[in-house]
Amino acid sequence: MKARTSWDVVCKVEDLVPESGVAVWTEDGPVAVFYLPHRLPALFAVSHTDPFSGSNVLARGITGDIKGEPVVASPLYKQHFSLVTGQCLEDEDVKIETYPVLLDGDQIRLEVPVTHSETAAA
Amino acid sequence: MSKQTLIVIGNGMVGHHFLEQLTGSAAADRFDIKVFGEEKLLAYDRVHLSEYFGGSTHADLAMGTADWYAENNIDLHLNEQVTAIDRDQKTVTTSEGSYGYDELVLATGSYPFVPPIKGNEHPHCLVYRTLEDLDSIRASAQGVKTGVVVGGGLLGLEAANALKSLGLDAHVVEFAPRLMPVQLDTDGGALLRHKIEELGVQVHTEKATTEIVEGEDCRLRMNFSDDSHLETDLIVFSAGIRPQDTLARDSGLDIGERGGIVINDQCTTSDPHIHAIGECALWGGKIFGLVAPGYTMARTLASALNGDSEAAFTGADMSTKLKLLGVDVGSIGDAHGQTPGARNIRFNDEQAGHYRRMVVSEDGKTLLGAILVGDNGPYDTLLQYALNGITLPDNPETLILPESEGGAPALGPDALPETASICSCHNVTKGDICGAIDAGCSDLGSVKGETKASTGCGGCAALLKNVVDSELEKRGVEVSKDICEHFPYSRQELFHLVKVNGIRTFQTLIQEHGKGHGCDICKPAVASILATCWNEHILATDHVPLQDTNDTFMANMQKNGTYSIVPRVPGGEITPDKLIVLGEVAKEYNLYTKITGGQRVDLFGATLSELPEIWEKLIAAGFETGHAYGKSLRTVKSCVGSTWCRYGVQDSVGMAIFLEDRYKGLRSPHKIKMAVSGCTRECAEAQSKDIGVIATENGWNLYVCGNGGMRPRHADLFATDLSDEELVRTIDRVLMFYVRTADRLQRTSVWMENLEGGLEYLKEVALEDSLGIGKELEEHMESIVGTYQCEWKTAVEDPEKRKRFREFVNAPEKKDPVQQWTTERDQRRPVLETESA
Numbered sequence: 007m008k009a010r011t012s013w014d015v016v017c018k019v020e021d022l023v024p025e026s027g028v029a030v031w032t033e034d035g036p037v038a039v040f041y042l043p044h045r046l047p048a049l050f051a052v053s054h055t056d057p058f059s060g061s062n063v064l065a066r067g068i069t070g071d072i073k074g075e076p077v078v079a080s081p082l083y084k085q086h087f088s089l090v091t092g093q094c095l096e097d098e099d100v101k102i103e104t105y106p107v108l109l110d111g112d113q114i115r116l117e118v119p120v121t122h123s124e125t126a127a128a
Numbered sequence: 129m130s131k132q133t134l135i136v137i138g139n140g141m142v143g144h145h146f147l148e149q150l151t152g153s154a155a156a157d158r159f160d161i162k163v164f165g166e167e168k169l170l171a172y173d174r175v176h177l178s179e180y181f182g183g184s185t186h187a188d189l190a191m192g193t194a195d196w197y198a199e200n201n202i203d204l205h206l207n208e209q210v211t212a213i214d215r216d217q218k219t220v221t222t223s224e225g226s227y228g229y230d231e232l233v234l235a236t237g238s239y240p241f242v243p244p245i246k247g248n249e250h251p252h253c254l255v256y257r258t259l260e261d262l263d264s265i266r267a268s269a270q271g272v273k274t275g276v277v278v279g280g281g282l283l284g285l286e287a288a289n290a291l292k293s294l295g296l297d298a299h300v301v302e303f304a305p306r307l308m309p310v311q312l313d314t315d316g317g318a319l320l321r322h323k324i325e326e327l328g329v330q331v332h333t334e335k336a337t338t339e340i341v342e343g344e345d346c347r348l349r350m351n352f353s354d355d356s357h358l359e360t361d362l363i364v365f366s367a368g369i370r371p372q373d374t375l376a377r378d379s380g381l382d383i384g385e386r387g388g389i390v391i392n393d394q395c396t397t398s399d400p401h402i403h404a405i406g407e408c409a410l411w412g413g414k415i416f417g418l419v420a421p422g423y424t425m426a427r428t429l430a431s432a433l434n435g436d437s438e439a440a441f442t443g444a445d446m447s448t449k450l451k452l453l454g455v456d457v458g459s460i461g462d463a464h465g466q467t468p469g470a471r472n473i474r475f476n477d478e479q480a481g482h483y484r485r486m487v488v489s490e491d492g493k494t495l496l497g498a499i500l501v502g503d504n505g506p507y508d509t510l511l512q513y514a515l516n517g518i519t520l521p522d523n524p525e526t527l528i529l530p531e532s533e534g535g536a537p538a539l540g541p542d543a544l545p546e547t548a549s550i551c552s553c554h555n556v557t558k559g560d561i562c563g564a565i566d567a568g569c570s571d572l573g574s575v576k577g578e579t580k581a582s583t584g585c586g587g588c589a590a591l592l593k594n595v596v597d598s599e600l601e602k603r604g605v606e607v608s609k610d611i612c613e614h615f616p617y618s619r620q621e622l623f624h625l626v627k628v629n630g631i632r633t634f635q636t637l638i639q640e641h642g643k644g645h646g647c648d649i650c651k652p653a654v655a656s657i658l659a660t661c662w663n664e665h666i667l668a669t670d671h672v673p674l675q676d677t678n679d680t681f682m683a684n685m686q687k688n689g690t691y692s693i694v695p696r697v698p699g700g701e702i703t704p705d706k707l708i709v710l711g712e713v714a715k716e717y718n719l720y721t722k723i724t725g726g727q728r729v730d731l732f733g734a735t736l737s738e739l740p741e742i743w744e745k746l747i748a749a750g751f752e753t754g755h756a757y758g759k760s761l762r763t764v765k766s767c768v769g770s771t772w773c774r775y776g777v778q779d780s781v782g783m784a785i786f787l788e789d790r791y792k793g794l795r796s797p798h799k800i801k802m803a804v805s806g807c808t809r810e811c812a813e814a815q816s817k818d819i820g821v822i823a824t825e826n827g828w829n830l831y832v833c834g835n836g837g838m839r840p841r842h843a844d845l846f847a848t849d850l851s852d853e854e855l856v857r858t859i860d861r862v863l864m865f866y867v868r869t870a871d872r873l874q875r876t877s878v879w880m881e882n883l884e885g886g887l888e889y890l891k892e893v894a895l896e897d898s899l900g901i902g903k904e905l906e907e908h909m910e911s912i913v914g915t916y917q918c919e920w921k922t923a924v925e926d927p928e929k930r931k932r933f934r935e936f937v938n939a940p941e942k943k944d945p946v947q948q949w950t951t952e953r954d955q956r957r958p959v960l961e962t963e964s965a
């Protein structure tokens with residue numbers, strides 16, 4: 007059976023920065039939300055935590071594409087992570103969490119696992 | 129067929145190398161091999177003997193292991209001297225017994241020559257050849273203070289350095305009028321002497337020692353023929369080496385007039401079953417006191433014993449390049465110009481401490497020899513000319529002139545013939561390299577792996593890379609200059625596109641001239657180009673996503689995701705009040721505080737959301753951003769100059785502040801550093817900067833394109849005695865030309881070296897306005913200076929821009945949980961992984 011999840015509102019459209027990322031706090035920890043207006047879909051969400059340093063910085067990386075794959079480059083040690091799969095392009099053993107994301111009116115929602123029972127009840 | 133016996137006498141460098149060549153070849157199976165070594169220790173690297181005093185052990189220096197000998201069935205007898213050879217019976221006698229041989233190899237090396245001076249048998253008179261010698265020297269140096277080396281040659285100077293490293297006052301006593309009489313001439317020797325005396329080694333030339341007697345203050349006293357004397361506690365004789373040919377002499381083999389076992393091209397002596405290799409051998413009337421020729425002999429003999437009738441030793445190049453007590457010394461070929469008709473070209477810069485001499489043939493077409501002291505820079509190029517007989521250029525002096533005075537750049541790889549030796553350690557020629565490339569090697573790494581070139585001493589690395597690059601290019605292997613997969617252009621080409629087409633955003637540029645969405649390579653590069661061309665605020669909406677995090681948040685990200693803050697302190701001058709503000713802010717936000725190398729203060733550990741608050745306070749106190757995060761002007765370091773310093777001749781602080789205020793905020797391909805010194809003592813270290821200014825009685829000397837760091841480069845003198853206006857105009861032009869034409873992440877040094885025509889060309893452009901763009905460059909700089917804004921001031925005043933500094937947009941009060949702190953030396957710092965684990 008699929009683990010329980012919920013679609014939480016994390017921020018508004020006006021909080022986003024085109025071609026770049028912002029960090030939000032979720033039940034599952036810090037998440038980076040990217041808005042790439044020249045792509046379809048334009049929204050991506052991956053873990054904000056850089057697996058190489060353990061620091062919460064990925065939303066502050068430069069976005070772009072490598073051979074067509076949308077990526078963010080870690081601002082610390084410059085590895086690239088796919089925004090679609092979370093795969094690190096430089097190290098096949100490293101992969102970061104990705105989260106489904108959608109636009110609901112002017113709100114951004116993320117699908118995150120439910121960890122607290124009270125959230126589950128809501 | 130029963131095996132024959134091969135005996136090798138001497139287990140030194142060459143003897144060992146010979147065994148390595150022989151094992152693994154067919155001949156190895158033909159022989160039972162016995163080796164006798166007089167020393168107690170297995171063959172070791174004598175060339176690096178002096179490292180023994182630096183902490184290396186015999187194990188570090190050893191060339192093989194006892195196991196290796198056992199595995200190869202070599203019967204090794206150490207500490208067993210051979211005392212006689214009976215050629216009729218074909219036996220050798222040792223201190224332990226007697227052994228028969230079929231083939232005999234003499235690899236007995238040489239021994240240090242001790243001049244016949246009365247008193248030289250004193251127990252504190254020593255030599256410098258074996259590890260045991262070094263043990264004796266160390267023991268003798270215990271608790272005393274002075275040591276003398278007799279002999280100012282190559283080895284003598286090395287021994288003097290060793291004495292110094294043992295804490296002794298070191299002296300060198302030389303019979304000849306100069307140091308290194310074999311390799312150097314009068315001027316070269318004089319310069320070397322000067323440099324070595326600066327290092328604290330005292331040099332006494334033209335001193336003939338007549339006797340050694342008991343000393344009064346020290347153990348010994350040396351009396352000289354000119355009635356002077358010198359007291360010392362120990363003496364190391366390094367007055368030359370003599371071939372160890374006693375065994376050969378006693379058994380009636382042919383010996384040279386001044387010693388040495390005579391050998392033919394196959395390294396065989398006058399007895400067809402006895403061979404000699406290494407320093408004990410005399411070939412063509414010459415002894416070779418270097419290890420490389422010995423190795424060549426070893427290879428030749430191994431091949432000959434394998435039945436290779438072509439194998440022949442044909443002499444060796446005795447050119448040497450070394451660092452003696454940290455001083456570069458090079459000697460090539462006929463350094464003394466003894467070839468009939470030879471002519472000399474000399475360059476002597478006493479100021480810089482460079483001496484260079486070329487010996488050229490009568491017709492001026494070939495290089496016969498050369499001497500270098502102080503800087504071995506031209507060595508590789510000169511050696512190639514000499515070894516390969518390449519025709520010299522019309523003005524051969526350009527080869528040894530510094531580039532700033534019209535010197536020619538190094539010899540291009542294309543000028544080298546196929547036979548040119550590129551790596552002498554592994555005997556690799558240019559032809560071998562071409563062969564490796566033709567056989568499929570397509571980069572430097574694979575050429576190295578295939579040919580072993582550049583895996584020995586490493587001295588040939590730069591030359592090898594040039595040859596490989598040039599050969600690859602010739603074969604059409606494209607060395608791409610494209611900035612990344614999104615733009616088929618170099619940074620310079622992109623600059624032109626932006627400028628010429630008036631492009632103001634990344635989106636326009638990539639839509640019209642590129643493909644895809646960009647990446648972390650091209651985006652910051654384009655941001656920098658846009659900033660240089662149009663100088664708009666870097667947080668303007670279109671530019672935000674292009675920047676590296678450091679530029680976006682105008683601070684330097686540290687490993688735990690916090691930032692450091694470096695306010696500008698122009699010229700390093702700061703009022704007490706401002707200093708107090710820095711202290712107060714640091715205290716309030718608990719920031720780790722450190723002084724940078726650029727004469728300002730770095731505050732570490734601010735979180736993203738604290739940055740604007742902190743800057744609000746700093747700006748209120750009159751601070752501006754220091755651009756420590758950007759590819760732009762960092763600092764202009766200065767010394768205190770004529771205002772306070774008794775030597776100062778100009779106001780260096782005033783000039784530094786002026787320059788820093790002028791060029792702050794200038795976006796460039798890489799960071800730019802400057803410094804201004806108030807006099808020639810150069811306390812601000814201006815000659816290690818991109819732009820260095822040194823005050824003179826009459827104005828300012830300008831140096832350009834220096835840098836520190838991983839590959840330090842001394843700046844080049846660009847113009848002298850400039851007035852304030854001339855100085856600023858010249859810097860305007862040089863910097864603007866750099867910003868416009870350099871590649872991404874190319875510092876001024878590399879940029880200049882890659883300009884066709886180098887420094888000379890740059891001088892023509894900036895000083896003589898050869899391209900007619902002087903005015904344009906100045907105007908462009910003026911417009912940048914005119915539109916300067918402190919990025920932090922603009923940012924804190926704009927609520928939209930401040931929104932970017934929220935750590936979590938949906939949880940402003942949330943503290944980043946991974947940032948954990950501890951205290952060290954009374955300041956806060958991050959907990960390291962090793963501590964938290």
Ligand SMILES: Cc1cc2nc3c(=O)[nH]c(=O)nc-3n(C[C@H](O)[C@H](O)[C@H](O)COP(=O)(O)OP(=O)(O)OC[C@H]3O[C@@H](n4cnc5c(N)ncnc54)[C@H](O)[C@@H]3O)c2cc1C
Pocket residue numbers: 137138139140141142143164165166167174175176177178208209210211235236237238256257258283286372375405406407408416417418419420422450
């Ligand atoms: C301090 C120092 C620095 C040097 N620096 C350099 C340098 O930078 N570059 C360079 O090219 N060269 C340098 N050399 C020279 C280089 O070390 C020699 O060229 C090289 O060691 C010669 O090798 P070899 O095998 O001929 O002689 P050795 O290495 O001297 O070996 C000869 C061996 O034979 C043994 N032996 C002699 N007679 C007998 C006997 N009757 N029975 C048994 N064993 C015997 C000796 O004890 C010795 O161990 C330096 C030498 C010294 C001392």
Ligand code: HEM
Pocket residue numbers: 684692693694724725726727728729730754756757762763835836837838
């Ligand atoms: C890969 C190479 C380098 C990197 C990544 C690097 C990085 C940095 C960073 C991030 C800072 C700012 C400190 C801060 O605010 O946190 C800094 C400052 C400084 N660096 Fe480097 N640096 C490099 C090479 C060099 C070299 C080659 C030198 C000198 C020879 C050098 C000298 C300095 C100095 C003097 C400062 C202080 C300057 C100031 O006050 O702004 N750095 N460097």
Ligand code: SF4
Pocket residue numbers: 767768769770773774775776777780805806807808809810811812
């Ligand atoms: S460079 Fe000259 S003026 Fe400046 S501090 Fe040094 S000695 Fe004084």
Ligand code: SF4
Pocket residue numbers: none
């Ligand atoms: S030298 Fe190395 S560790 Fe020190 S600041 Fe520079 S990059 Fe960091």
Ligand code: FES
Pocket residue numbers: 550551552553554581582583584585586587588589
């Ligand atoms: S010359 Fe020493 S490694 Fe090539």
